[in-house]
Amino acid sequence: MDQIPYKLKAPFDFSFIEGYGEVFKVYDDQDSGNICFGVDNGDQKMFIKFAGAPTVRYEGKPEDAVEELKASVKVYEDLAHPHLVKLLRAEEVGGGFAAIFEWTDGECMGKMYPLSRETFMEMPDSTKMNVFHDILGFHIHVMEEGYVAIDFYDGSILYDFSKEKTLICDIDLYSKRPYINSMGRMWGSSRFMSPEEFEQGAVIDEITNVYLMGATAFALFGGEKDRSIDKWRLSEKLYKVALKAVSEDREKRQQSLEEFKSEWGWGTGTLSRTSE
Structure with a gap:
């Protein structure tokens, strides 16, 4: 064509x-x-x-x-x-x-676009921090509108360098709450999915999306599925916040995105591994 x-x-x-x-x-x-x-x-x-x-x-x-x-x-x-x-x-x-x-000329973080991903991942962590805050802010908005995020992953994240702007795409499967997992393994990348997204009959809710934000933080600032502190590039304080968010036990996660935002500090946390 x-x-x-x-x-x-x-x-x-x-x-x-x-x-x-x-x-x-x-x-x-x-x-x-x-x-x-x-x-x-x-x-x-x-x-x-x-x-x-x-x-x-x-x-x-x-x-x-x-x-x-x-x-x-x-x-x-x-x-x-x-x-x-x-x-x-x-x-x-x-x-x-x-x-x-x-149309947007944004670079995509998704692994299916290796050249675009390489450009995206070469951004300084200070820029990625802004991207992460934009993603978190959007998902707080999602909650406020009565929805829950489903099938969000790195392929949904774009950054337009010319406009210095984060854009989110491919939210087709976001759904109104309450939402129950009726299928077992749900749609999405396992790198970003909580345990309840593999469990038929489980509730998919804001606490599920807390896990999603933690997984996104590890994708941006750590080793993705390798969630050891050795791979983490930000402060130990922020590492602990992200690690709590991806707890296998729902009760041990932050219980809302606003709670996650508060603990994260929304830009007040340091980028240094060594300082607090």
Whole structure:
């Protein structure tokens, strides 16, 4: 498409994409059932998330992906925030459904984009601290709106160096509370998932998202799944806050994101390993 190759399980007519602009990027390797396009119409760059085509890695039916993408529109509307990618509109088109977002030139932290991740991870810890505070602030907003984060991981984190701005994307599965794990192992990266996200019948709530923030801190400032202090680059005080957040026992974690924020210090903690 516009000289950009892409993969599908079977042929599909994407001629309707021309109506949005010239394609300069295709994301065809998701397991969500969506295929995504970066398009430029001369006045504006947009990110088109489309469901309805037979994508390579999706194990469900295209019509199921369509219903899931339609359901996600309300999530983006309800959780609109300065650090969330901006939904412009959504519409039925091309025999499927498209959600159209404002384009961002942000670098992604996700491991599936190694070059972008390398650029992201080379940021100084002081900048990553700002990114982490933006992520935490957004998820406090998520709680205030009555939702719970599901399937948030490093692939959801973007940083636009030109604007010095954190952006969060791919929140399609965030859900209204109360939420019960009805499936056993839930969606997401195990690096960011709490024990209750593997346990059918478990409550998925704010304490679950406390674990998520702790795991995110270790992804940004430590050794991800290696949560030893040897891999931790910030102060011992902040290490203890993050380690408490990822306790296997829910009762031993901070019991709210505001409690986590208070213990973390929201930027008052030192970056030094040796000083407090």
